[in-house]
Amino acid sequence: MSTLLTAEYGVENIVKSFGGAKALSGVSLSVKSGEVHCIAGENGSGKSTLIKIMSGVHAPDTGLIRLGDKSFTKLSPREAVHEGVQVIFQDFSLLPNLSVAENIAIPTYISENSRFFSKSKTKEIAANALDLIGVDIDINASVTDISIASKQLIAIARATNQGVKMLFMDEPTTALTRKEIKHLFEVVEQLKERGVATIFVSHKIDEIQEICNTITILRNGEVVADGIMRDFKRDSISEAMTGLNVSETRIAPPLKKASTKVIEVRNLITKPTFLDISFSIAPGEILGITGLLGSGRTELAEAIFGQYPIDSGEVIVEGESIRLNSSPAALKAGIGYVPPDRLTQGLFLEQSILRNLVAVGVDQYQSRGKRLSKKRLAEAGEKWIKDLRIKTKNSLNPVTSLSGGNQQRVVLAKWLAMNPKLMILNGPTVGVDIGSKREILEIIRDRAQEGMGFLVVSDDIPELIQICHRVLVIKNGQISKEFNESELDEEVLYKELS
Amino acid sequence: MDFKKLLRRNETALIIAIVLLSVIIGAKSPEFYSLANLFDIFRSSFVQLLFALGVLVVIISGGIDVSFPVVGIFSGYSAVVLMKHFDWNPGNVSLPIALAIVIGVILGALNSIAIASFGIPTLIATLGTSGIFRGIMLTFIGSSFISDIPAALDKFATADLLKIQPAEGTLARLHVLIIPVVIITILVSLMLNRTMFGRSVYALGGGVEATRRLGISIKRTQAKVYMFVGGISGLAGILYVSLQRKANPYDLYGSELDIIAAVVLGGASIMGGYGTVFGTVLGVLLISLIKGNLILLGVSGSWQRAAIGALLLIGITVQAINESKKAKNRRVSTSDEVAG
Amino acid sequence: MNERFNKINSGLLADRKVTQLMVITAGTFAIFSLVSRDIFFSSANFTSMAYQIPEIAILSIAVMLSMLTGGIDLSIVAISNAAALVAAWIMTTKMGESETLSYSWIIIACVVGTLVGLAAGAVNSIIIARLDVTPILATLATGTLFNGIAIGITDGVSVSGLPENFMRVGNGTFLGIPTPFVLMVVIALAVGYFINRTTLGLKVFLVGTNRKAAQYSVMGDRKVIAWIYLISALLSSLAGLIIASRTSAASPDFGSSYILLAIVVVVLGGINPNGGFGTITGVILATAVLQMVSSGFNALRFSQFFYLAAQGAVLVFVMILNVVLERRRVSRSISKSLRS
C-alpha cells in the first residue's frame, strides 16, 4: 500500500505521428496514485493516442513513459499490464467470441500470471466485478448479443479489477445513462481511496469538474493548459479546448422558407433499435441528430442510407417514396452518406487521393464501351482538390499522406461529387484539427445555402449548436425531444441527453 | 442448457448426420453393423484425429496450416531414416515417437518464425514451408519407400487392445492406440478450455488487437500454436508410418483437405475464435465413415473426393447462411464502436 | 513536407517493383546462362520455355485477380482440368478412329469446356460474393468438389489422343512465335486493359483495398467479386485447353503443383496478398523468372523436388523481404518526420 501511495505515472515529451499527420507533439503529464487526472480536448486532439501510448498499445516516436519507478522508451501492453495498468478503451476492445464472464476475468488471470483457467473462478471474478459497479448483466451471454451500454459496462468492470494501480478511462460514459454514470463515479472514488491513479478522458465539462483533481488540456496534439481542477472555470476549459471564444461561433445560415421537403421519414421501425421515428428536412436545412452511444443515432443514419435493416416505414425523397434497405436505391434517389470512421469505412487508405475522390461515382467516368476516361478522372480530381482546398501536391499520392482534416475532406468530396439532395454526415469532424473543422462546417453551410439538405449525426454538442437549424435527441430508439433554433443551448442539450 | 440451443449446435447436427448416414448404410448393407467395422473406422480415424486436433488449434487462433501433412510425413519418414542409419532398434516405440515429435516441433518452429516473427499470412507461409519441407525431404533425406521399418514400429501396427471374435463374421480388433489417442484428445480439450494458453488461442481468433491490448503476447501465442501443430503432426506422422508398416515419403501429401474439412464441419470457424474438440472428433468420424463406407453405399470409390468436397461445401454454406441470419437478427450495429 | 510522399505514391511504387523484378529477371537469366552455357543458353531451351511459360502465366493471372480483391482462388487447377476434360471428351468421342477432327467440332468442344469452367466459376461467385464464405475455404471446397467429380467420372484415367489439328495450337507457331505464347500475350493485354482501363477494373482495386469502404461507397462490391471469380474461371479454362493441346491429354490430376507455383509467381510479381495492389507486368516477369529457375535446374540436373523447395523458399523469402522493407520504410519515415 505504501508504495502505491507514492507512485507516480506519466509521460515526458511524447511525439507520435501516423503516416504524415502528427497526433502528439511533445506531450508531458503526470498523475499520482490516489488522484484522478483529466485529459480534456476536442475530437482528434490526441487523447486516445496518448492513452494508447501510456498503455503500450502504440509505440511513441520519441519520449519516455514512467510507470511507478520504472521508465520505458518502448512499452508493450504486456509490460504495462504487469505494471498494473488497465484501460477502458473508447472502442471497448472486447472479444466477441468469448462470454461476458471471460471478457471480464481474463485481465485478472493475466495480472496474476496464472497458467490455468477455471470456469467457476471466472464466473466468480466476473460476478464480483459487476457487483462492484452495481450492474446486472448475464455473465454467460455472448458479447455479440448485448447492447452497447452493457459492453461499455463490461469494459469498465474488466478494468477495475484487483490488480489495477493505474486506470485509464477513455470516454467511459458515452453510452451510459445518468444513473449509471453516478454509480461509475462512486467506483472511481473507491478506487481513489484504494490508491489507484486514474486518468479520465472526456469532453463533457460537467463530468470533468465533478470527478477530477487535476487536468491537462490537449489541442492538436499539444498541451495547452494544465493544473489543478479548482483553478479552471467552465469557460476557461472550453476556451482552452477550442482556442476560440465560444459565444461567437454559430455559423448556420438563415433558413429560407420552403414548402417542399428534401426528405420525409415516416414511422421508421426496426425493433429493437428504433420504434417509430418520423421527421423531415427542408431544402437547405441542416438537421442535427444526437443521442448516447447505442441510442440508435448511427443506425438511423445507416437505415436511411440502406445499410441497416428497416422493418417498416417510409422514406420519401422529394415526394417519391424510395425502396428501403437498398443503398443503390438511396444513392439513386440522391442520398449521400459520410460514415463515422473514415479510416475503416470512408477511405481506401493506401490508394491514391484521386481514386478515393472518384470512388462513389466511378461509373460516371466511363466513356463509350465501359472505358475509363483517365482525362475526366484527372479533371474531377483537380476540381475537388481545388474546391475543398485539399492540401496536397499530387493527387496520385496515397490518401494516408494527408492529415486528418484533409482526409475527411476527401470523403466529403467523394459524396459531394454525386451532388446529393440529402447529405447524411455521421461525425463529420471527428479527429480533425480546429482549422479544418471550421472549414468543413463552412463547406456544409455553403452547400446548404445552395439548397442541399443535411442530416448531421454527432455527439459533439457544440458542433451541432454551431451548424444546425434544428436538433433531435434520440433516446431508446425514439425521438425524445426536438430543439428549434432558438432553443439550442449546450447545457440544456446535455441534460436531455443523459 | 435449453433444448433449442442444443438443437442449434453444430455438434447436434453432426451427430444427426452420423446416425442418419449409419442407418442408410446399414440398411443397404447389414454387414456395416459389425464390431469389426466399428473398430476399423476407429483405426482409420486415429491419425486423422491427431492431425485434426492440431489443425483445430490453428483454426481457432485465426490461422490456417496446410503444411501439416508434409510435416507429418517428413517427421515420420525422417525418424525411420535416422533409426535405420544409426541402426537403432529399440524394443518399444517411444524412441521413434519422440524423434518424430521433436522433428515436428522443429518444423513447426520454422512456421512460427515465418508467421509470428514476420507476420506472413498463414496460408501463404505454410504453403511456402510445405514446399520447402517436402522438397528438402525428397531431395536430401530420401525419396524411396522403406518397407522394412524398425521392428518395434512394425510390431506396433498389430498391437491390439481387444480381440473379439463374434459368433459369425470377421474378427474385431481394437488397436491399442485408442487409449493414447483418447487421452491426447482429452488433454487438448483441457488445454483449450482450462489453461490460459488455450484461452489466449481463442482470444487471438476473436481479435488480434483486442488480445494484444489485454497483455497477451501475440507472437508467443502464435509461436506456441505452430509448434504444437508441428509436434502433434510429427506424432501423427510416425503413427501413420507404423500403422502402414512402411515409410513412403510420397504419402499424406494432399490429404490436408480431408482434415480441414473435418475440423470445419466440426464447427470451427475459419475466421477464428470458435471450435471445439468434441465437434472435431465428430467431424473426423463423419469423414472416416464416408471415406470407408462409400462402397457399401454402392458408390464407386473414385467418388470419395467428390463426396468430401460436397460435404464440406454443404457444411460451409449452411454455416454461412446461419451466420448471416444471426447477424440480421442481432441488429446491434457495430459501426458505433469503431471510432477512437 | 509533401515531397517525401511523392516517392511512395502508389504508381511509382508499383513501377519500382517492376523495375526490381526486371533486374531479378535479367540476373536469373545471366546466372543460368553462365553456369549452363550449352544447355540453358540454347535456342532449344528458349523455345521450350516459351511453350511452358504461358500456361502458368495464365493461371497466375487468374490467381492475381482474386488476390487483388483480397481473396484467393484455390480452385484454378480443378477448373482448368475440368474444362480440358470436357473438351477432350467431346473431341475424342467425335473423332472416333480418325486422327483429326473438323475445326467446327474442335471449337464447339473448346466452347463447351469453357462453359463448364465458367459454370464452376459461377459456383465460386455465388458462394463467395453472395454467401460471404471466406474465399480460401470456399475455393478449397469447390476445388475438391470439381476435382472429385472429374475423378469420379473418369475414374482417374486421363483422356488422351486428341486430334492433331487441336494439338497444333499448343505446339505450333504463329508468325514464328509459339502459339501459346501469343495467346498469353493477348490474354495479358486484355486483362491489363480490364484492370487499368475499365471502371470495373478500378473497382477491383478499391474493393481489395477496403471492402467496407467499398460497401459504403455503393460500388456494388459483391458484383465486383462475383465477376472476378468468373473471370478467374474463364482464364483457368483457357489455360486448361492450352495444356490439353500441348500435351494432347487431359486428366483430373494434372498440375496439382501449379497452385503453389501460381501463388509463388503472384507474390514474387508484387501482388499484395491482402488485396488492392499489383501489376500484370509483375506477374509475367515473375513467371519468366520461375520458368528460368525451373529450366536452369533441369539443365543442371537438379531434382524436381529441389525446384519445389526453391519455390517454397522464394515465396517465404519474398514475403519476409516485403515485411522487412516495410518496417524499414516506416521507421525511416518516423525519423524523417522527427527531423522536419
Ligand SMILES: Nc1ncnc2c1ncn2[C@@H]1O[C@H](COP(=O)(O)OP(=O)(O)OP(=O)(O)O)[C@@H](O)[C@H]1O
Ligand atoms: N491508427 C491511426 N492511424 C492513423 N491516424 C490515427 C490513428 N489513430 C488516431 N489517428 C489520428 O490521430 C489524431 C488523434 O486521434 P485520437 O483518437 O487520439 O483523438 P481523440 O482526442 O481521442 O479524439 P476523440 O475525442 O474523437 O476520441 C486524429 O487526427 C486521428 O485521426
Ligand SMILES: [Mg+2]
Ligand atoms: Mg478518443
